[in-house]
């Protein structure tokens with residue numbers, strides 16, 4: 001959940017390092033730093049908080065070295081202070097690190113006993129002293145790093161530079177992504193290709209266990225055993241994806257409004273719109289034979305998977321087991337022979353989701369992943385990749401990726417149902433036609449944004465907010481609560497509407513807004529009963545529905561009208577109101593909408 005960069009440049013690199021770090025701020029932003037080789041010795045500048053604080057530091061204390069590394073941090077070990085900010089260093093070596101060194105305490109004890117002095121609370125510093133210790137015992141930089149890597153346990157991506165070595169950088173990857181960029185007379189290192197986009201689109205991705213010796217003339221890659229390996233040099237599309245906010249105040253606003261377009265792109269990847277048929281890729285498994293589908297993901301991606309469960313069970317008639325990846329990876333759930341396991345992830349780097357994928361793969365499942373980054377680790381370790389074509393999602397709170405995940409899952413459910421004969425050709429055409437209408441229907445919701453600004457004022461005063469939904473609207477209640485709490489910091493919980501009377505109704509009073517996700521479907525009548533239970537106790541009801549509010553039979557604090565849609569597509573459409581409610585509440589409260597506190601866009605640690 002941190003971002004690392006490195007440049008072997010032909011001119012001073014500090015400014016370019018900071019620019020590259022800005023493209024990695026989505027990975028974490030509670031402190032940042034750079035280190036360079038200055039006339040043979042190592043210098044560094046670090047700052048707590050946002051990247052602009054590091055830039056200010058560099059203006060007053062510039063660096064001129066042509067070899068350097070940089071880091072933007074999401075704290076795992078040690079508070080987000082300058083002292084704990086990367087790069088970490090000794091007189092001989094400087095290191096930036098993404099991931100967790102799981103055995104750092106043993107290493108720290110061993111190295112301290114050897115006389116090394118630790119200045120920070122971080123796990124990364126163990127790497128600094130491990131490499132330094134090897135060099136003090138006579139090893140050169142490359143052998144020192146090779147020996148040190150053999151002693152590290154955990155998930156890490158490392159960038160390392162050395163005093164007296166102006167044309168050397170060593171990179172290592174174990175569990176956390178790392179890309180090497182090839183320039184003309186320059187070489188680059190980054191947590192992903194987007195960071196390197198301004199410098200090059202010629203990228204080599206290191207694989208698990210790889211380490212690399214980089215010089216301006218080129219790179220040598222070695223595998224875990226120290227054997228030279230060749231990794232493909234690919235042309236990254238990241239450079240064409242250079243992103244900015246357009247005319248929006250935040251990336252999140254831009255990404256909410258991009259949804260009609262990107263959902264269209266994603267649907268076009270799986271549908272034959274002209275003939276209202278699915279045009280789904282071969283998953284390499286006989287869909288008529290699978291006894292169960294397993295779905296696993298984290299956060300918003302998990303809620304997308306939960307909607308997928310409702311769709312696959314209802315339309316394809318296949319049982320679905322779903323669990324959050326952080327639980328499924330340790331449950332040792334028995335998995336059926338010849339089962340299909342689906343992993344949903346925007347970043348494609350989420351550690352828990354990746355670990356669960358590996359568990360499912362080791363247990364004979366056919367692995368399909370729905371990802372927004374085609375070159376991600378989860379994509380590379382899947383048998384079949386089902387891309388969401390949302391484009392880079394910069395806002396930490398996922399919006400367009402979520403609805404594109406839903407689009408891909410809906411097409412998957414139809415494809416499975418068709419293969420098994422559970423969906424007739426007529427029903428297929430009905431469902432595909434409904435999906436094709438989604439972008440237009442979402443556009444109508446986006447036109448009614450003023451109402452959310454007014455509602456945000458009221459919501460911002462709440463201490464607790466409840467979201468309710470039934471059926472495939474229940475995951476939308478969960479997602480709406482997550483959106484609100486993660487960007488406005490207001491406590492919010494999503495519940496199955498039918499669960500209210502089993503406890504949560506005790507929370508209801510005039511101070512508790514209750515947001516009800518209730519399309520006019522076969523469950524509306526049941527949900528209306530729950531709404532009346534809430535109203536009878538003074539709860540402030542905000543009803544999101546295409547139903548006529550007059551038919552609800554009780555007073556509403558507000559009604560957010562939505563377009564009538566096919567039951568299949570309601571989750572895609574109702575995602576927009578809950579996103580806009582969260583967004584405008586956060587804007588009204590003045591929180592950091594695109595980079596909320598304590599969060600990071602890609603959670604690559606457990």
Ligand code: AGP
Nearest residue numbers: 299300301345346347350397398
């Ligand atoms: C979503 O708004 C959150 N930022 C978070 O829950 C996210 O969905 C989760 O961390 C999973 O990330 P992934 O989709 O990249 O795997």
